Amino acid sequence: MSEISITLLRFGFLILLWALVLAAIGVLRADLYGTRVTSRGRGREARRKADARTDKVAAPSRSATGIRTGSISTRDETAAHLAVTAGALKGTTIPLGSAPILVGRSPTCTLVIDDDYCSAKHCRIFPEDGGWKVEDLGSTNGTFLDNQRVDDPMPFKRGDKLRLGATTVELRG
Amino acid sequence: MATVAELEVRTGRRAELALLGIAWVIIVLSRALVDYHADFLELAPLAIYGGGAAALMLACHLIIRRYAPSADPVLLPAVFAINGVGLAMIRRIDFAYAQYRGRETDFGAAQIGWTIAGVILAMAVILVIRDHRKLRRFTYTAGVVGLVLYLLPLVPGLGVEINGARIWIDVFGRSLQPGEFAKIAMVVFFAGYLVTNRDTLALAGPKILGLRFPRPRDMGPLLVVWAAALLLMIYQRDLGASLLFFGIFLGMLYVATQRISWVITGVALFGVGAVAAGIVFPHVRSRYDAWLHALDPEVYSSGTSEQLVRGLFGMASGGLFGTGLGQGRPDLVPYAESDFIIASIGEELGLTGLMALLVLYLIVVQRAFRTSIGVRDGFGKLLAAGLGFSLALQVFIVVGGVTRVIPLTGLTTPWLAYGGSSMLANWIVVGLLLRVSDQARRARTEASA
Numbered sequence: 001m002s003e004i005s006i007t008l009l010r011f012g013f014l015i016l017l018w019a020l021v022l023a024a025i026g027v028l029r030a031d032l033y034g035t036r037v038t039s040r041g042r043g044r045e046a047r048r049k050a051d052a053r054t055d056k057v058a059a060p061s062r063s064a065t066g067i068r069t070g071s072i073s074t075r076d077e078t079a080a081h082l083a084v085t086a087g088a089l090k091g092t093t094i095p096l097g098s099a100p101i102l103v104g105r106s107p108t109c110t111l112v113i114d115d116d117y118c119s120a121k122h123c124r125i126f127p128e129d130g131g132w133k134v135e136d137l138g139s140t141n142g143t144f145l146d147n148q149r150v151d152d153p154m155p156f157k158r159g160d161k162l163r164l165g166a167t168t169v170e171l172r173g
Numbered sequence: 174m175a176t177v178a179e180l181e182v183r184t185g186r187r188a189e190l191a192l193l194g195i196a197w198v199i200i201v202l203s204r205a206l207v208d209y210h211a212d213f214l215e216l217a218p219l220a221i222y223g224g225g226a227a228a229l230m231l232a233c234h235l236i237i238r239r240y241a242p243s244a245d246p247v248l249l250p251a252v253f254a255i256n257g258v259g260l261a262m263i264r265r266i267d268f269a270y271a272q273y274r275g276r277e278t279d280f281g282a283a284q285i286g287w288t289i290a291g292v293i294l295a296m297a298v299i300l301v302i303r304d305h306r307k308l309r310r311f312t313y314t315a316g317v318v319g320l321v322l323y324l325l326p327l328v329p330g331l332g333v334e335i336n337g338a339r340i341w342i343d344v345f346g347r348s349l350q351p352g353e354f355a356k357i358a359m360v361v362f363f364a365g366y367l368v369t370n371r372d373t374l375a376l377a378g379p380k381i382l383g384l385r386f387p388r389p390r391d392m393g394p395l396l397v398v399w400a401a402a403l404l405l406m407i408y409q410r411d412l413g414a415s416l417l418f419f420g421i422f423l424g425m426l427y428v429a430t431q432r433i434s435w436v437i438t439g440v441a442l443f444g445v446g447a448v449a450a451g452i453v454f455p456h457v458r459s460r461y462d463a464w465l466h467a468l469d470p471e472v473y474s475s476g477t478s479e480q481l482v483r484g485l486f487g488m489a490s491g492g493l494f495g496t497g498l499g500q501g502r503p504d505l506v507p508y509a510e511s512d513f514i515i516a517s518i519g520e521e522l523g524l525t526g527l528m529a530l531l532v533l534y535l536i537v538v539q540r541a542f543r544t545s546i547g548v549r550d551g552f553g554k555l556l557a558a559g560l561g562f563s564l565a566l567q568v569f570i571v572v573g574g575v576t577r578v579i580p581l582t583g584l585t586t587p588w589l590a591y592g593g594s595s596m597l598a599n600w601i602v603v604g605l606l607l608r609v610s611d612q613a614r615r616a617r618t619e620a621s622a
Contacts, residue, residue: 017529
């Protein structure tokens, strides 16, 4: 082989190494996964107002983003996952199967919440009669379903807000 | 209040195949260049090498497609490319030893064997461990196994001392470095231990200089690990492994508790230990001397900094683009195929090639941390973060030592340097990372399907 082709191969090899690096970074760019959290209110004041309203106003722009948001409809009872909408774990989702979900601070729980106002085993969300129900497990600060305290098992429908400590969870389609 | 939307995930298997294609060209081209400059280029052996590499990579790809379909697509091609460059470089050093030194070595062929064994082990990890959470059951078993592995070289009759470091054991005439495997066992142990005990370790104690420090009575585990790292340094004369061991614990402790004060306490403790070791032990002090006064003629002629300085000269003669694969003199540096492979690569591929390799390491580590963020269970988070951090720290210790950023220590560069134990252990890490990343991304792909 001639000198020039060897030199070309020498630099070609370096270019190839960087081609792999850049291609890998390209793949990573297209590989975003997880959840996207969009804040609905502007600032604390607006957020407080948004809380006070019954939350049925879905921002129209959400459908335009092309992301499945799980529209809030109480007609469809089948919920596919549990989403945390407020608190330290905001943005976390858990897919729902047929197994009950324990929520609390203990590491043995399905949803482990790092929240000083939660109990170790705070509440349980479990499937019954084709729907989901929630019961309080004797927590210190209580579990609230749409501002109503949960004592006995209560039906937990899509769109209902379940509040425990500083955390709010919702059922999603 | 906020809305939470799931982002769709692609499994990325096709992207993985394409990246594996580029990695394959790198593997074959590097070997062809090495063979050409050694006047050794024949089509048949090269075709066997290329065919074998392609078969191995394709087999991995198919196994992952079948058994870990959502695993990270970038991990495997990056590791294969690093490994391929390492194989070519070690073969190149074999040729250089034969040509200039009259020394017949066969590191290259041995390393190919270790690579194949490593890849098979990684795939075995994926096939056997279907759920990484099962590893949590072996928390304390892993701790004991790790400890025993670290101590094995000290057993009389079994341990072998090579170049002043007592980190090898003799198994069927082959020397093995059990510390490499102990590293993985320790990450599993720390992950399991910290996930259950992090609440106590995160408790706030006294406030000093605006930083909340942990309570003194919770310092126990940190002190135990610190003492173990110091003992490792004293009895095995293995600075690198003790730094790696302590660093992994500190890194995982920080990930588990989010308290920067642990890192400050730990680094201060290690600093005290390192300075004290430098005062008390002459072999540690000579390492520090070689690092701080490497170019001092007195230190150089005494031989302590000779290897380091030769490595620096090698990298300097490589410059920006290198001398070209097969056109340098890597044989001038002692241990060019293992401890100083970074210097050999710096010489023949230049800064450009070395940086490409370092960015590939960075990508691997980044994927480990991304997996750690994505996976849901605390054990998996700590496991992935610990494995990623151990790789990052190991590369830093080696490259930092060779480039005189920190004192030189004898650690292997993952997948790159010659060494069977290191190759097997680091491929096991790849298998574990692929498994955890599959778990991290699978739930998402299923939810959005």
